[in-house]
Amino acid sequence: MIEGIKWLFFDMGSTLVDESAAYESRMRNVAQLANVTYEYVYETAIGFYKENKKGDLETMKLLNVEKPEWRQEYEILYSDAEDCLKELSGKYKIGVIANQSPGAEKRLKNFGLLKYIDLVIASAEEGIAKPDRRIFEIALNRANCEPGQSIMIGDRIDNDIVPAKKLGMRTIWIKRGFGRYWNIACEEEKADYEVNNLMEIFDFI
DSSP states (O other): OOOSOOEEEEOSBTTTEEOHHHHHHHHHHHHHHHTSOHHHHHHHHHHHHTTTSOHHHHHHHHHTOOOOOOOGGGOEEOTTHHHHHHHHTTTSEEEEEEOOOSOHHHHHHHTTOGGGOSEEEEHHHHTOOTTOHHHHHHHHHHHTOOGGGEEEEESOIIIIIHHHHHHTOEEEEEOOGGGGGOOOOSGGGOOSEEESSGGGGGGTO
């Protein structure tokens, strides 16, 4: 069990929020623009993700296609998100550190999660995006929390696990979304714990 923890920080996309349908919409648009099949776009993107690259963006570059608009209306909560935060918020302070377009706090409120969250640090409002360590430092400073008293929980090794670990935060890699295809290449990429869903977090805290 992880002891001495006061704050739990969560990523949003592919951690609390299921972006599968939004990614599918984007990839179908890419396929249409490039005059190829959706299956080709999807499989090509997966290949890039397995190489620890941003698969959708790399596929757009390969096909010489402009990035389609992200459809936020297709985002939904993971089924375990509210139950997890509801229970954890009774024991810990809950924060969010996320790369998001403007209005992340409002979206969390619309999802019914904001009542469990004590602090939201989002890239659009801060002008700094992960993996820049400064966005983590801002969160810890506003939380009045030492790195070793916190855990970062996210799906991205590059954006969530590596920078948080360098700061001395504990880390939990949640292996869902495209982030689950990341191949661990070195010690600094290894999270303290790995889970497949949010409820598995309770095995450690």
